[in-house]
Amino acid sequence: MKLFKKKWVTGLLTATLLGTTLVGCSSPANSSNAPKSEEGTIKKEVSKEEGVKEKGKEEKVLVWTNNRHDAEYMQQVVADFNKKHEGEINIEFVINTDNYINLITMGISSNQAPDIFCTMANQFDLKSFADSNIIQPLNPYITEEFKQIYDLKALSYEAINTLGEDIYYVPTAQRSGNRLIYNKELFQKAGIAAPPKTLPELVEMAKKITEVGGGVQYGVGMPGQSFAFSRLIEPSAQVSGVGPYDYVNGKYDFSGYKPFIEATRQMFTEGSMIPGAATMKVDPLRVQFSEGNIGMYSNASQEVGVLTDQFPAKMEWGVAEIPSLDGQIKGALSALPQVGWAMTTTVKNPEAAWKVIEYLSSLEVMVGYVEKGYSLPSSSVVMEKVDQSKISKLAEFGKKDYESVYPQFPQVTPQGKGWKDVLWEACLPTDMDIDKTLEELTKSYNEALDAEVKMGKVKRLIIKDYDPLNFSNSTYTYLNE
Amino acid sequence: MSTLTSGFNKYKSKLQNSKGIKGGWDIPLILMMLPTIVLLAVVSIYPFMWLLKYVFYDYNGFKTYFIGLDNFKRVFTNDPIYWKSVVHTFEYAFLKLLFTMPISLMVAVVLNHHLKGKNLFRIIFFIPTVISAAVYSLIFYFIYSPYNGILNNMLMEWGWITAPIDWLGSSAIAMSSVVIVAIWGGFGNYMILFLAGLQSISQEVYESADIDGASKVQSFFQITIPMLGPILKVVLLLAITTALKDYQSIMVLTGGGPLDRTQVMFLYVYQLMFGNENSAAGQLQIGYGATVGLVSSIIIGIATAVFLKLSKKLDNIY
Numbered sequence: 001m002k003l004f005k006k007k008w009v010t011g012l013l014t015a016t017l018l019g020t021t022l023v024g025c026s027s028p029a030n031s032s033n034a035p036k037s038e039e040g041t042i043k044k045e046v047s048k049e050e051g052v053k054e055k056g057k058e059e060k061v062l063v064w065t066n067n068r069h070d071a072e073y074m075q076q077v078v079a080d081f082n083k084k085h086e087g088e089i090n091i092e093f094v095i096n097t098d099n100y101i102n103l104i105t106m107g108i109s110s111n112q113a114p115d116i117f118c119t120m121a122n123q124f125d126l127k128s129f130a131d132s133n134i135i136q137p138l139n140p141y142i143t144e145e146f147k148q149i150y151d152l153k154a155l156s157y158e159a160i161n162t163l164g165e166d167i168y169y170v171p172t173a174q175r176s177g178n179r180l181i182y183n184k185e186l187f188q189k190a191g192i193a194a195p196p197k198t199l200p201e202l203v204e205m206a207k208k209i210t211e212v213g214g215g216v217q218y219g220v221g222m223p224g225q226s227f228a229f230s231r232l233i234e235p236s237a238q239v240s241g242v243g244p245y246d247y248v249n250g251k252y253d254f255s256g257y258k259p260f261i262e263a264t265r266q267m268f269t270e271g272s273m274i275p276g277a278a279t280m281k282v283d284p285l286r287v288q289f290s291e292g293n294i295g296m297y298s299n300a301s302q303e304v305g306v307l308t309d310q311f312p313a314k315m316e317w318g319v320a321e322i323p324s325l326d327g328q329i330k331g332a333l334s335a336l337p338q339v340g341w342a343m344t345t346t347v348k349n350p351e352a353a354w355k356v357i358e359y360l361s362s363l364e365v366m367v368g369y370v371e372k373g374y375s376l377p378s379s380s381v382v383m384e385k386v387d388q389s390k391i392s393k394l395a396e397f398g399k400k401d402y403e404s405v406y407p408q409f410p411q412v413t414p415q416g417k418g419w420k421d422v423l424w425e426a427c428l429p430t431d432m433d434i435d436k437t438l439e440e441l442t443k444s445y446n447e448a449l450d451a452e453v454k455m456g457k458v459k460r461l462i463i464k465d466y467d468p469l470n471f472s473n474s475t476y477t478y479l480n481e
Numbered sequence: 482m483s484t485l486t487s488g489f490n491k492y493k494s495k496l497q498n499s500k501g502i503k504g505g506w507d508i509p510l511i512l513m514m515l516p517t518i519v520l521l522a523v524v525s526i527y528p529f530m531w532l533l534k535y536v537f538y539d540y541n542g543f544k545t546y547f548i549g550l551d552n553f554k555r556v557f558t559n560d561p562i563y564w565k566s567v568v569h570t571f572e573y574a575f576l577k578l579l580f581t582m583p584i585s586l587m588v589a590v591v592l593n594h595h596l597k598g599k600n601l602f603r604i605i606f607f608i609p610t611v612i613s614a615a616v617y618s619l620i621f622y623f624i625y626s627p628y629n630g631i632l633n634n635m636l637m638e639w640g641w642i643t644a645p646i647d648w649l650g651s652s653a654i655a656m657s658s659v660v661i662v663a664i665w666g667g668f669g670n671y672m673i674l675f676l677a678g679l680q681s682i683s684q685e686v687y688e689s690a691d692i693d694g695a696s697k698v699q700s701f702f703q704i705t706i707p708m709l710g711p712i713l714k715v716v717l718l719l720a721i722t723t724a725l726k727d728y729q730s731i732m733v734l735t736g737g738g739p740l741d742r743t744q745v746m747f748l749y750v751y752q753l754m755f756g757n758e759n760s761a762a763g764q765l766q767i768g769y770g771a772t773v774g775l776v777s778s779i780i781i782g783i784a785t786a787v788f789l790k791l792s793k794k795l796d797n798i799y
Contacts (some may be wrong), residue, residue, distance in 0.1 A: 099756060101756075102755055105542040128543065131544070134543060215644075224650065224738070225736050225738075275627035275647055276626055276627035276650055277650070279650040279738065279739065284626070288629075413541075413766055415555055415559055416562065417562070425739075428740065430652070432740075455546050457544075
């Protein structure tokens with residue numbers, strides 16, 4: 001009898017344990033009613049009833065962003081919206097910075113995706129996202145009022161935010177092309193009158209600053225662990241007419257990067273680069289610049305906010321144009337459309353979601369956004385309303401006539417490392433053979449391009465009349481071979 | 482799974498044969514085992530099976546392309562980075578164990594004596610185990626910083642070096658720097674396990690040895706080490722498998738660089754499956770990542786089997 005009783009108690013306890021465990025493992029009930037297709041992607045089926053708000057029920061709109069620098073302002077504008085629309089629409093604003101795009105695709109597969117997410121050019125492959133029904137075109141929702149603020153024709157970039165007539169997001173801001181950001185006091189100390197116009201001048205100036213820096217101040221800084229290649233080297237190559245893709249012949253060609261790699265390697269070997277650059281992340285680099293220990297580094301308009309609010313600079317700093325190889329501008333400097341709000345196919349109430357997009361893109365929000373120095377606007381209507389006295393430093397990042405949004409060349413995945421990783425590693429002071437590296441990189445990318453075109457993953461882009469300084473009127477041809 | 486089933490059947494028949502329990506299923510036993518089995522199936526077996534399917538695909542997270550055995554062909558014939566990472570993984574694990582094991586054992590022996598404040602020391606040495614690897618690695622990232630880093634500043638102050646050393650950026654020393662962090666983060670955990678083993682050795686054995694005139698060193702090598710055999714085997718097994726799977730701290734410290742000098746197997750898998758923050762806008766390679774993960778798991782399995790074979794002697798308690 002005792003044994004029987006004991007067994008019952010044990011059984012009861014284990015059943016409780018089992019029950020709680022299984023409850024913990026279960027997924028939230030009815031997280032989404034969106035139909036699921038193979039591979040976890042969601043089929044777009046917007047019913048007529050969708051979007052019709054039930055009386056007295058507050059619609060929740062889940063919004064994701066990966067921007068942290070504007071968090072304080074965005075949280076305030078979201079709070080304002082929620083207060084104004086209490087009982088109707090409520091925005092849940094979530095900041096996800098790590099593995100952002102990955103989280104969105106996983107969210108789609110597991111029915112936990114946001115209704116709207118903030119995005120920018122080159123963050124993901126638009127065609128893959130559209131083909132897989134992750135995002136949906138905004139055309140049915142765009143209003144005349146919206147069009148009055150945003151010139152849709154001017155802000156449509158094929159394969160970046162639009163596919164043919166379908167617009168997937170409208171960039172509300174424009175990340176300027178990179179600029180050379182320099183410490184005026186260190187320039188003066190080293191007897192340098194003006195910022196460099198050519199890459200060899202930059203190398204020379206970096207050396208001079210380091211020589212007078214007494215082991216504390218260094219000529220130049222690049223963050224090895226935070227897209228180092230894209231900060232100064234790639235923009236310098238762009239304005240010199242060098243890029244990774246040969247648009248005329250529709251294939252990759254990295255051979256033009258050699259002099260840029262050699263110049264960077266020289267700065268490493270001469271000790272002009274801040275120690276630790278190879279493994280440095282961008283924020284420690286910014287801190288050292290704001291402390292006055294770095295002569296030059298490069299980034300875009302967001303540095304105004306960084307050097308004003310995040311790490312206030314303790315010295316006078318200036319902004320100059322990116323130096324080219326020989327002082328001539330032979331190619332466009334890449335400017336990227338950003339802060340666009342895309343709608344997923346799993347959106348619960350598209351009308352409510354569009355209202356949120358409209359609000360986040362409105363003059364009310366965007367004028368303040370620009371005045372806070374977070375970015376330049378993509379719309380001239382917004383720019384006209386901005387109090388110019390509030391953006392004096394940001395104005396130095398203003399659009400140059402040679403800045404443009406590059407045509408999106410096919411994004412392939414080679415067997416081996418990504419091209420920016422390989423080119424950055426070639427810049428480090430090692431005995432890596434630059435010619436051989438560039439040759440192998442070109443080969444591996446073209447092999448991947450051929451294979452992926454054959455598989456139907458990407459299309460080969462050819463622009464026969466490609467002009468590196470002006471491609472707005474070029475003819476794009478997409479090939480399946 | 483089959484081992485589990487056969488073990489369960491053996492236990493069941495043992496119960497049935499014993500006095501008082503006749504036939505039928507032992508419900509409490511099954512209920513007690515079920516949560517573990519369910520969790521194992523849900524969070525371990527199912528994801529593994531799910532992943533296994535993708536070794537034959539090119540999969541970027543939302544679209545699959547069947548490519549047959551191409552992923553295996555790439556691993557075995559055209560991926561020098563991976564094989565470099567395999568070598569680095571074993572180098573890292575060997576160096577980590579080489580220092581962690583003796584240090585843990587020595588500290589455990591010292592703290593097993595009646596010392597003042599021994600509990601405080603035990604807590605202090607165990608703290609790294611409960612701190613997230615990402616957090617303490619970030620602290621070490623700043624300690625190692627070549628510019629204004631505490632370590633360089635101290636060494637320069639003492640006159641041991643004249644110029645700052647790039648601890649994480651130099652190919653020659655990056656691996657050593659990473660291993661130092663691993664030793665700091667790992668030895669406390671093994672120290673606790675050794676302490677548990679030491680406390681299970683009867684004091685009478687030491688007293689007998691003392692009466693026989695054995696010195697402390699003799700007692701250590703002739704009594705402590707042999708009697709720690711079984712626990713040593715478990716600790717070594719745990720240490721080897723953990724070291725071969727380590728990647729979090731390396732990801733924070735060097736991201737596998739410079740020039741892949743600290744690239745290890747599972748960091749490489751992570752970068753293929755979840756992307757590399759520093760990389761160009763390439764797509765995720767989940768199919769290939771699954772293949773590399775599978776091959777890596779087999780390598781670790783082989784290493785573990787070899788260890789178990791070689792360490793059979795440690796089971797013999799004197």
